[in-house]
Structure formats: C-alpha cells, structure tokens
Amino acid sequence: MTHLIRAEPYDLPFDPASTALLIIDMQRDFIEPGGFGAMLGNDVSLLRRAIDPIHALLSAFRKAGLLVLHTREGHRPDLSDVPPSKLARGKGETKIGDIGPMGRILIRGEAGHDIIPELYPKAGEPVIDKPGKGSFCQTDLELILKNRGVRTLIVCGVTTEVCVHTTVREANDRGFECLVPSDCAASYFPEFHETALRMIKAQGGIFGWVSDSARVIAALG
Secondary structure: OOEEEOOEOOOEEEOHHHEEEEEEOOEHHHHOOOOHHHHOOOOOHHHHOOHHHHHHHHHHHHHHOOEEEEEEEOEOOOOOOOOHHHHHOOOOOOOOOOEEOOEEOOEOOOHHHOEOHHHOOOOOOOEEEEOOOOOOOOOOHHHHHHHOOOOEEEEEEEOHHHHHHHHHHHHHHOOOEEEEEHHHEEOOOHHHHHHHHHHHHHHHHOOOEEEOHHHHHHHHO
C-alpha cells in the first residue's frame, strides 16, 4: 500500500512494507558527555538534540513491525582494518586505538563504541559494524536490505555532514530512495547540518528527500 510523506523538494510516495529505518552511529563516544567527542572540545548537546525525535521514530517503526537497522563506526582491536591515512589524520594527541574516556577509541567491543541506552537495538534488529564513514563500504548492509526487499530508507543519526551524508550518497548510487528527517540528524557544527540537508534535497532531490520525524510518523499512519 502506497503512503505519502510530506517532504522537500516534493512529497515522497513509499510502501511501508519496503521501508526501513537506518540509525547511524548513535554511539556513546560521540553522544554522551565525557566521551571522545566531548574530549575533543565538541558540544555534545548539539548531537543529543536528535535523541528524542529518533526515539519517537524508532518507536513508531517498532510498533508497525518494520525493519530497523543500526550502525556503529569502529575497528578491530588489532587495527588491521584501519587505513594508515585514517589512523594518521587529524594529528591530535589521541588517535584511533588510544585509550579514551570510555575505553579504546573507535574500537569494537569498547564501551564508547556501543550505542547509547536510549536507542539501544532490540533483539533481531541488525547492527552494522562499519570501518568507514559510509554504511555500505565493506559491510553486508546492501545484502540485508535487498534480502528484505527494502527500497526506501529513512536515515537518521550523526553526524549529518559526514556519516549520514556519506551513507545517503552510497544508498542513492545503489538505487535506494532516502529521506532524512531534519530533527533526527545532528552535527557538532550547526552550519554543516543545514548545508548537508540542503545538498540532499537540491536540484529536485539529487540525493533524496528531507522532512521531519512528525511527518514520517504521520505517514506511517
């Protein structure tokens, strides 16, 4: 059954049965006070604004029995999957694999790598561990989505201009239709958030659609 989400640059027709919610990198080290993001001098409250809208959308998807997926950016403990360029980038005092406030930074299995309690996955919700910014790079996300007959992705998470935007671009190239609810994505830099959303919906929706959580929930009916 076709539904319609009020969105920009125009309304998005979608079938809930072939729609999934993809929640990007809502990890403790990025989101929580005292985590690695805060340690770098970022205001994590700018990211935490997205928690309640994502939770409302997550609850609606769960209630409707629709597919929900989560991602986490991180690496193997031996760092064998970290490109040397990524390991060296930033030239800060701490880097991937160093000890941070919540364990080794961006290492799978560490406390900071895990998803925040407010949005923690339920049993049966796939968690995609990705080594890069995009959720399709070196993961089985595309296979999972195609096996489930997914055509439309509602993409949420952090940060808007990096992992969310990269994932939307990757999904667009693979033939998926993507919508980003503006209140369900966030950045440490508000100007980057706004620009990233404008880029998604520019030129008639070059990468996808932009809406908000209330309109998506209303469209689920």
